Amino acid sequence: MASSEITLEAVSSVSQIPAEDWDACANPASAPDTLDGLDTLASPSDYCSNLISHYNPFISHAFFSSLEGSGSACARTGWGPRHLLARLEGTIAGIVPCYLKSHSQGEYVFDRGWADAYERAGGRYYPKLQASVPFTPAAGPRLLIRGGADHERIATALASGLVALCGVSKASSVHVTFAREAEWKLLAAHGFLQRTDQQFHWHNQGYGSFEDFLATLNSRHRKAIRRERREALAEGITIHPLTGSDITEDAWNAFFAFYMETGSRKWGRPYLTRAFFSLIGESMAKDVLLVMARRNGRWIAGAINFIGSDTLFGRNWGAIEHHPFLHFEVCYYQAIDFAIRRGLKTVEAGAQGEHKIARGYLPQTTYSAHYIADPDLRRAISDYLRHERAYVAEAARELTHAGPFRKTADEPF
Known part of the structure; x- marks a missing residue:
């Protein structure tokens, strides 16, 4: 037949x-x-x-x-x-x-x-x-x-x-x-x-904590990461990982301002509209991790990630204040922390960036x-x-x- x-x-x-x-x-x-x-x-x-x-x-x-x-x-x-x-x-x-x-x-x-x-x-x-x-x-x-x-x-x-x-x-x-x-x-x-x-991806080797991950690094890089995480939170900066219903329109407004400021410098014309973020907030907020940084009562920086069944996908980052190592903390170290807590196998940190190697992200x-x-x-x-x-x-x-x-x-x- x-x-x-x-x-x-x-x-x-x-x-x-x-x-x-x-x-x-x-x-x-x-x-x-x-x-x-x-x-x-x-x-x-x-x-x-x-x-x-x-x-x-x-x-x-x-x-x-x-x-x-x-x-x-x-x-x-x-x-x-x-x-x-x-x-x-x-x-x-x-x-x-x-x-x-x-x-x-x-x-x-x-x-x-x-x-x-x-x-x-x-x-x-x-x-x-x-x-x-x-x-x-x-x-x-x-x-x-x-x-x-x-x-x-x-x-x-x-x-x-x-x-x-x-x-x-x-x-x-x-x-x-x-x-x-x-x-x-x-x-x-x-x-x-x-x-x-x-690209450069981080792979979870069954770590129970961020310290378990650090223990696999050589002394020089381990000390550098600890210093970067400490200095990133100077000036009274606090970090807030948001998912699901915790991501409010206020958070989206702030993140879009970061995206526009950074995107305009990098690409000339950012690709995503403000409406895009509201739409994903309505339809797939459970798949989003928004890592936001706050100082003196206002949002100053953030990174958006998407959550798969075994992978955390890092996407866009932006900031309206620039502090040493804050980009590494918000984009890379918080992503690793989240992946370890969730038991995810991989963090994909987006395109390019050989500087990611020193943070534990290897070529893929x-x-x-x-x-x-x-x-x-x-x-x-x-x-x-x-x-x-x-x-x-x-x-x-x-x-x-x-x-x-x-x-x-x-x-x-």
Whole structure:
């Protein structure tokens, strides 16, 4: 008996997809984790092995609804939704969150050099398709597949669908960024180029307290962290971790002021609107950790984090007063403290920042896949990426070796 046909379509808003269908694909009760050792497309048995229950707040319907409903990610800001759906017997079995973009801002995987070179050669790089979570450099599934579905078959259809959508949209390329390694390998089998980069993540080794973590560091770094935590709270500063109903509109107002002040200096134009923070406060406050600093009766700094089933994802930071080491305390040390208390395995501290190594965050490879329609541009980028992957791998080895952890068990405490 012939299997049912998979049909593909693209929609122009997350609101066109029922939340229950989206979340059944994005965060199913059981989802494939990693496919270690696979160099090409996985077999069904491999692709469906090692099933885990894993919640990622960034790929939830609520998060995308907040981005689009707030006007943060929309056609006006250069993020025109083109979410790709795979239907099987009328049911949505797979989704790729995707946007038609007129620029390369807010992505954290940088391709502006590719765009400049292509346009100097007479090509048109924009529009392009971006399969990602806007403004969010956090790894996670990009081919969202309903639990219980034939993962290999749906993933293959979605990969082919992205290439077809590129042609229909008259886009130069498709960029699947911060994907899982298994998806990176699968997409390579469908003509996508492979790119790597690195972030810095903290890993919980079953610590019972922050002091247990410090005990694993060498003496120099352990003393430095204790000093930084002590000096960060000078000037009468207090730290307030807020979650759920403790996050009031007053706290959101203060945090948005921090975000705008810092974002304006870093990016020129911050990406997220004030409405975005109210929307996530309404729909997913239980998934948010807002670490706020207070001095003389007013909020002065803060960092927003999102809580997954085993990972704390650090995102934006901002401040209206600047004090030594306050950034490290609010963003890194409070995140570690929270992860230890909650029993979370990992803290992902966002993009870039080799200074995180001294605070116990080690290099972690990130993966992106790129379909380039023009064969000449594709050849040039393919050669560039081959050298870049080798550099990223070597840099990770060197940085890991330079980490702050004690090299021998008998190193003095």
